[in-house]
Amino acid sequence: MDILTNIPLLAALFGILFAQFIKIPILYLVTRQLDWKLFTSTGGMPSSHSAAVTALATAIAFETGLGSPLFAVSLIFAIIVMFDATGVRFQAGQQAIIINQMRHDFQVFVNQSKDWGQKKNEEKIKELKTLLGHKPMEVFVGALTGIAISIIIYLFII
Secondary structure (H helix, E strand, O other): OHHHHOHHHHHHHHHHHHHHHHHHHHHHHHHOOOOHHHHHOOOOOOOHHHHHHHHHHHHHHHHHOOOOHHHHHHHHHHHHHHHHHHOHHHHHHHHHHHHHHHHHHHHHHHHHHOOOOOOOHHHOOOOOOOOOOOOHHHHHHHHHHHHHHHHHHHHHHO
16 A cells, blocks of 8 residues: 555645635635535635645655656646646636626527527526636645645654
8 A cells, every 4th residue: 555655645635635625714714605615616715736736746855856857747747737727727717707798698688689488598508617727826825835735744744
């Protein structure tokens, strides 16, 4: 069961779980809304993607050193994941917002244009997910979270 002693893997998994869980009280403090669905959703503060990849890279740095090829790979992987979280995925979320508004506006137009049957079309339409990516600050806080998790594990637990 070597996988249970793989500290970089465990640090990355803990980074994901911690970042996902902490989104719930953060949202509650800001909006006074308790939303347990945040635990399994994408987007939000902090970025669990960033927490995972930085926890992984930091743990690998502790295990193999900053000069190791494995650390280099994990660092580049982390940079790509964080860049994607703020770029492509964030823009896809912004596009989803606009598409959902267009669908809503079209539905209102259709409903006002002619008489529909007994069923409401709003019930048939599934909206696109708009919270896909992260703002730069969410990625930054997620990255700090992951780094802190690995440092705590290596300095105080192992």
